[in-house]
Amino acid sequence: MRHRLPAARFETPPRRSVTLEEVAADFDVILLDAYNVLNVGETPIPGAAARIAALRAAGRAVMVVSNAAGYPKPVMMARYAQPGFDFARREVVTSRKALLTHLDGHAPRRWGTMLDRTHGLEDFGARDITILGDDPASYANAEGLLLIGSGLWNATRQRLLEEALARHPRPVLVGNPDIVAPREGGLSQEPCHYEHRLADRTGITPVFLGKPFRGIYEIALSRLPAPCPPGRALMVGDTLHTDILGGRHMGFAAALVPVSARSSGLMWRRPSPGPRSCPTSSSSGSESTAADHAAASPAGHRPLQLA
Incomplete structure (x- = not known):
């Protein structure tokens, strides 16, 4: 899957810190992943809300940047409000918003969609959306595919999707580039797990909307009250190929x-001294993925205790 991910540069060795507050003073904006940073599944991490309040009191802008595309914005805001997070709507950016922004520039078409409709589709407006299930006709009739939420996805539906696209290639938009996500009972398989299989078997190159790709970060930065140089922003997350790769990109x-049995705290990298410019795949210097640097991080993960 490496060739489908953006490039990034890791010029400096990582530093280890015990708490986020130890490094926050060097930055104006703190971008937080949600899963395994604020919550695990539906369960909030104790102390996280108080830690965020402390960051704000110290003058830091705090935003959530999440690949939780399966939830409409009102549902996300309610989930954060219940355990005491006081995020404003503009401070929460999900890959669902990145997907909807992309669709605004897309010609209307019939979209076959990987999604659990439990939480509603109101924010998709008048778009022609069909939830894909076990009927082969829904796959054949779709003019494009949206991969957003995989809670109800299974091997039969994956086979129907792959066969339909092999017969008739169509655009595929991925609203959640996560491969897995932490839940109370373990890891769930997310849309990008299925998409990479799909791309390998059909040769279709998808469009990704969410971390580690640029669009979701640009939406977040556009909501800040003042421009932020890249070197003054810190992306905090638990996943190398989305949070860390995307932030460095x-x-x-x-x-x-x-956090492991051997050590705890943050492993973090800051940009090397020099111009604060965003690297691209054509940048000079060492390019690598976050996975290439996994050996520098402690083995084994559990939720960060922000308190």
């Missing part, structure tokens, strides 16, 4: 939040 510092 944008030129941000990036903090991994692993």
Whole structure:
């Protein structure tokens, strides 16, 4: 899957810190992943809300940047409000918003959609959306595919999707580039797990909307009250190929939040001294993925205790 991911540069060795507050003073904006940073599944991480309040009191802008595309914005805001997070709507950016923004520039078409409709589709407006299930006709009739939420997806539906696209290639938009996500009972398989299989078997190149790709970060930065140089932003998350790779692709510092039996705290990298520009795949210097640097991070993960 490497060739489908953006490039990034890791010029400096990582540093280890115990808490986020130890490094926050170097940054104006803190971008937080949600899963395994604020919550695990539906369960909030104790102390996270108080830690965010402390960051704000210290003058830091705090935003959530999440690949939780399966939830409409009102549902996301309610989930955060219940355990005491006081995020404003503009401070929460999900890959669902990145997908909807992309669709605004797309010609209307019939979209076959991987999604659990439980939480509603109101934010999709008048778009022609069909939830894909076990009827082969829905796959054949779709003019494009949206991969958003995989909670009800299974091997039969994956086979129907692959066969339909092999017969008739169509655009595929991925609204959640996560491969897995932490839940209370373990890891769930997310849309990108199925998409990479799909791309390998059909040769179709998808469009990704969400971390580690640029669009979701640009939406987040556009909501800040003032421009933020890339080197003054810190992306905090638990996943190398989305949070860390995406943050470094944008030129941000990036903090991994692993906790293992051997060590705890943040593993973080900041941009090397020099111009604050966002690297691209044509940039000179060492290019690599976050996975290439996994050996620098402690093995084994559990939720970051922000308190």
